[in-house]
Amino acid sequence: MGEVPEITPKALAAHLLGYLNLEVDILPPLKDPVYALNQKRLQYDAGVILKAMESEPFQDYAKIIGVLDLDIFVPILTHVFGEARQGGSYALVSVYRLKRNSDGSTPPLSLILERGAKVAMHELGHLFDLHHCVDRKCLMHFSGGLEDLDEAPLYFCRYCSVFLRDAL
Amino acid sequence: MEEKMSIMIVDDEEIVRESFLHWFEKTGHRVDAASSGFEALEKLEKFPFELLFVDIKMPGMNGIELLGKVKEEYPDTFVVIITAYGSIETAVEAMKLGATDYLLKPFKPEQLSLVMEKVAYQRKLVSEYEYVKGRLEEITRFDNIIGQSPPMQDIFELIPEVAQSDSSVLLMGETGTGKELIAKAIHAKSRRAHLPFIAINCGAIPDTLLESELFGHQKGAFTGATHPRKGFLEVVSGGTLFLDEIGEISPKMQIDLLRVLEEKKIIRIGDREPINVDFRLISATRRDLEKEAAEGGFREDFFYRINVIIIQIPPLSKRKEDIPLLVKHFLEKYSHETTKRVDHVTSEATQLLKDYDWPGNVRELENAIERAVVLSKSRTLGKEDFGFLRTIPSPISKPRSLREMEKHYIQEILENCDWNVTKASKILDINRVTLHKMIKRLNLKRP
Numbered sequence: 001m002g003e004v005p006e007i008t009p010k011a012l013a014a015h016l017l018g019y020l021n022l023e024v025d026i027l028p029p030l031k032d033p034v035y036a037l038n039q040k041r042l043q044y045d046a047g048v049i050l051k052a053m054e055s056e057p058f059q060d061y062a063k064i065i066g067v068l069d070l071d072i073f074v075p076i077l078t079h080v081f082g083e084a085r086q087g088g089s090y091a092l093v094s095v096y097r098l099k100r101n102s103d104g105s106t107p108p109l110s111l112i113l114e115r116g117a118k119v120a121m122h123e124l125g126h127l128f129d130l131h132h133c134v135d136r137k138c139l140m141h142f143s144g145g146l147e148d149l150d151e152a153p154l155y156f157c158r159y160c161s162v163f164l165r166d167a168l
Numbered sequence: 169m170e171e172k173m174s175i176m177i178v179d180d181e182e183i184v185r186e187s188f189l190h191w192f193e194k195t196g197h198r199v200d201a202a203s204s205g206f207e208a209l210e211k212l213e214k215f216p217f218e219l220l221f222v223d224i225k226m227p228g229m230n231g232i233e234l235l236g237k238v239k240e241e242y243p244d245t246f247v248v249i250i251t252a253y254g255s256i257e258t259a260v261e262a263m264k265l266g267a268t269d270y271l272l273k274p275f276k277p278e279q280l281s282l283v284m285e286k287v288a289y290q291r292k293l294v295s296e297y298e299y300v301k302g303r304l305e306e307i308t309r310f311d312n313i314i315g316q317s318p319p320m321q322d323i324f325e326l327i328p329e330v331a332q333s334d335s336s337v338l339l340m341g342e343t344g345t346g347k348e349l350i351a352k353a354i355h356a357k358s359r360r361a362h363l364p365f366i367a368i369n370c371g372a373i374p375d376t377l378l379e380s381e382l383f384g385h386q387k388g389a390f391t392g393a394t395h396p397r398k399g400f401l402e403v404v405s406g407g408t409l410f411l412d413e414i415g416e417i418s419p420k421m422q423i424d425l426l427r428v429l430e431e432k433k434i435i436r437i438g439d440r441e442p443i444n445v446d447f448r449l450i451s452a453t454r455r456d457l458e459k460e461a462a463e464g465g466f467r468e469d470f471f472y473r474i475n476v477i478i479i480q481i482p483p484l485s486k487r488k489e490d491i492p493l494l495v496k497h498f499l500e501k502y503s504h505e506t507t508k509r510v511d512h513v514t515s516e517a518t519q520l521l522k523d524y525d526w527p528g529n530v531r532e533l534e535n536a537i538e539r540a541v542v543l544s545k546s547r548t549l550g551k552e553d554f555g556f557l558r559t560i561p562s563p564i565s566k567p568r569s570l571r572e573m574e575k576h577y578i579q580e581i582l583e584n585c586d587w588n589v590t591k592a593s594k595i596l597d598i599n600r601v602t603l604h605k606m607i608k609r610l611n612l613k614r615p
Contacts, residue, residue: 144278
């Protein structure tokens with residue numbers, strides 16, 4: 001959605017195929033979701049974007065992940081890396097806050113893409129009705145900040161794997 | 169696996185409630201929302217939410233007021249205060265009132281995560297504390313005798329004094345008043361506390377069997393006595409023997425026990441050698457043994473031997489001020505045992521329980537609470553949950569004087585006849601003039 005480097009959705013799709021063995025298509029980009037811009041916060045409301053996506057159903061696809069390079073938020077939180085409705089069909093992944101480390105330094109592209117892939121797989125987990133997991137070594141464990149996200153693995157714990165397999 | 173919590177979001181802004189709901193859906197916790205403090209209190213009455221996120225600025229009842237009410241009514245509920253307008257003063261006030269934490273909207277995802285970890289940790293501590301407390305209560309079961317009424321306070325003061333001596337104690341009280349609990353309390357506070365406490369219900373055992381149970385027997389003493397066996401008087405060695413329903417034992421057994429109490433020796437059935445025994449006797453009865461002894465229905469010498477100290481336990485109907493305390497105790501017990509969170513009783517229901525006469529005493533009250541907790545679909549027990557108590561006809565349970573009954577009945581008939589004296593006198597089958605006289609004598613007045 002909007003201006004996102006071509007490599008980003010490609011890398012995310014490759015991770016979903018490689019780790020979850022899911023068939024993934026990359027669709028033509030949508031326009032910038034200017035309708036979701038909150039003038040007060042100068043951020044984009046993730047809930048509003050998801051609602052807009054829901055109103056334009058994408059046929060032939062079980063789940064849709066929107067990839068953007070915009071600062072997204074939900075009303076109670078300062079920001080989110082991604083957003084999805086539990087058991088829903090649409091999710092968002094934003095690389096906006098993944099491109100800069102907490103200390104202000106710029107991470108290598110490979111790390112940015114790995115972070116994006118983790119967020120995408122985590123949100124996809126929610127779309128398949130997986131809840132947050134208490135196991136810190138599980139991708140469904142909640143990552144509040146970039147440090148947590150970097151520590152998170154690219155795989156699910158054995159319980160979440162079973163739940164995901166059942167859902168697939 | 170993390171235990172799931174029941175969470176309620178209380179905020180007047182729909183967008184905030186929705187945002188929270190979506191967030192917590194992803195965690196697997198049970199989550200609900202209320203748009204005002206009043207709605208939150210209504211929902212709390214019906215369901216035991218464990219954690220509340222409460223916005224400070226709300227119309228009607230603000231978050232701090234709600235926090236105060238929640239902590240007063242449901243002290244175990246965790247409350248996290250959320251606000252868009254942060255001030256140190258409100259934060260301090262909220263924490264003083266018992267809030268678990270304080271979040272400034274919008275908050276960082278990791279802050280919410282930390283709050284949840286903190287709540288989970290405190291919840292774990294509370295549940296561990298409850299477990300240890302439960303274990304301690306089991307160990308010191310005598311502390312389960314509940315009551316703040318003057319007669320119960322007298323008993324509580326008496327127990328440690330009585331426990332210090334070795335004299336025989338007779339507990340008198342109706343069935344279900346907690347005689348065995350008091351016997352156990354005396355034992356637990358005595359120097360014999362580390363030795364056995366043996367309770368025998370004399371009314372439940374046939375006399376011949378009771379003899380063998382108490383004194384034991386030698387091999388071949390009677391048909392079926394294939395092995396020698398120690399009796400309870402021997403087994404109790406050094407401890408306390410509690411004989412419940414002592415009024416039920418036969419005159420022969422009274423003589424045998426009297427001898428044991430005097431000589432501190434027993435002879436097993438079928439044996440000749442006396443065995444030294446050492447025990448403290450606590451007996452209990454619901455009968456008026458003094459009267460029976462005076463009338464010859466119970467051995468007088470045995471009666472005076474077992475009643476060196478008498479403790480009269482009042483029936484529940486004579487200490488109704490203890491009912492709310494007992495109800496609270498049994499609610500905690502059965503909420504814990506049944507894992508159903510039922511922790512409130514409406515004031516109407518409490519009044520109903522206080523009005524009832526409890527012929528079965530504390531035991532009946534305990535059973536009533538257990539039944540109500542098991543069948544309740546809400547966390548608060550109401551009047552309707554105790555509907556089964558009304559099946560007991562009240563005139564029997566509330567004895568009145570003949571004059572009172574007469575006054576009540578005539579008043580009722582007069583009211584049914586709209587105070588038409590001629591009509592009422594026909595129903596009562598008395599002369600009209602007589603009825604007029606009775607109205608005057610009984611001071612009956614038209615409402």
